Amino acid sequence: MNTKEKIMRIKYLNIFETLTRIIIFLILIAFVVSILYPLFWIFINSFRNTQEIFLDTWGLPEKLLWSNYVMAWKYGVGRYFFNSVFVASISTFLTVLISSMAAFPLSRFNFKGRFTILMVIIAGMMITPQVNLISLYKLIQTLRIYNTYLALIIPYVAYNVPFTVFLLWSYFISLPKEIDESAYIDGCSDWQLFWKIILPMSKPIIATSALLTTRVYWNEFMFALVFIDQERLKTIPVGLMIFKTTFDTNWPVLLAALVISTLPIIIVFLVLQKHFVRGLTIGGVKG
Numbered sequence: 001m002n003t004k005e006k007i008m009r010i011k012y013l014n015i016f017e018t019l020t021r022i023i024i025f026l027i028l029i030a031f032v033v034s035i036l037y038p039l040f041w042i043f044i045n046s047f048r049n050t051q052e053i054f055l056d057t058w059g060l061p062e063k064l065l066w067s068n069y070v071m072a073w074k075y076g077v078g079r080y081f082f083n084s085v086f087v088a089s090i091s092t093f094l095t096v097l098i099s100s101m102a103a104f105p106l107s108r109f110n111f112k113g114r115f116t117i118l119m120v121i122i123a124g125m126m127i128t129p130q131v132n133l134i135s136l137y138k139l140i141q142t143l144r145i146y147n148t149y150l151a152l153i154i155p156y157v158a159y160n161v162p163f164t165v166f167l168l169w170s171y172f173i174s175l176p177k178e179i180d181e182s183a184y185i186d187g188c189s190d191w192q193l194f195w196k197i198i199l200p201m202s203k204p205i206i207a208t209s210a211l212l213t214t215r216v217y218w219n220e221f222m223f224a225l226v227f228i229d230q231e232r233l234k235t236i237p238v239g240l241m242i243f244k245t246t247f248d249t250n251w252p253v254l255l256a257a258l259v260i261s262t263l264p265i266i267i268v269f270l271v272l273q274k275h276f277v278r279g280l281t282i283g284g285v286k287g
Contacts, residue, residue, distance in 0.1 A: 039262075046255040053251055068256040077257045079232060080239030085264065087149055087235060088217040091156040095213050096206060098157065099164035104194045106165075107172035108180060118169065124162035129155070129222065140227055151227040152235070156217050164209050171205035172198065207272040218265055236261045 045053050046068055048061040073081075105111075106118050129136075136155055145151045175198065183193045199206065221237040228234055234242070240257055 042255050042258055046252055046259050048252055050251055065252065068252045069260065072253050072257040072260060075253075076239055076242070077236075077260055080234055080236045081260060083149075083233055083239075084218055084236040084261075087152050087156070088214050090149070091153050091160075091217045092210050092214045094153070094157045095160050095164050096209050099161050099209065100168050100199065100202075100206070101194070102161070103165050103168035103172050104198060107169045108177075108193075108198070118165075121162050121165050124159075125166070127159070129159055133222070133226065136223075137226060147228060147230050147233060149233065152220075152223055155223055155227070156220065160213050160216060164213060167209055167212075168202070168205055171202055175201060211268060211272050214268060215265055 041058075044060060045057075047064040047066070049065060052059065052061065102121065106114050140146050140151050140155075145154070179197060179201075180193060183197055188197070219237060220235075224235045224238045228238070231242075240254075240261060
């Protein structure tokens, strides 16, 4: 192959690489638009009235009707919102706390049977909530916590601890063992090592675990529908279903309620985005 052929080959390779990048970029742009546009449509139409939506579905509002949000909040969304915030916050806190306390000894200490215990915990990830719904319902009635926040918090924590333990364990085990030795030399106990050293160093994976579990709890529908019967205790997903029947033709109010229900998760993600990305990239690989 002479010099001219080599130059032409490099030129064609550069053109091919450029075209590949352009195609990938266009695909990613289309993917982003397909996700963001429905959200934009919901947000815009939440400020319109029903007539405007049906006459010009894709148009912009002539006047911003903030009254849709006031009405949505007044007629139930505020109560559902508080219930979801309370249940998701408590469940997330307990899940991360219990999982971190379980992952710490399994990742930092050498004792007989630790991998067996870890496998038993991780095996809980294979248990689907739908399979145990009837037995859980009977158990909750036996414990007399039906129609209480505990009827949601306890199953939420139980079903999400296995995955969170695995996530935290994979991060904890990647931290150098020299940290433990230095802490013990300085007089730290096991609890101080966990609480004052390991947890502060694990902020990315803690934030990632909190974000993932909060998203699950916020959107959970099945348990919230079956285990809660009282209107005052219903969470956002179930409340919006009832909300739709209450405002059967008032779509702007329903869209306003949807916007209100999605804002907390978006805000939490934006706040924890930096830690979330670091937690996934660092904690996902051992070493």
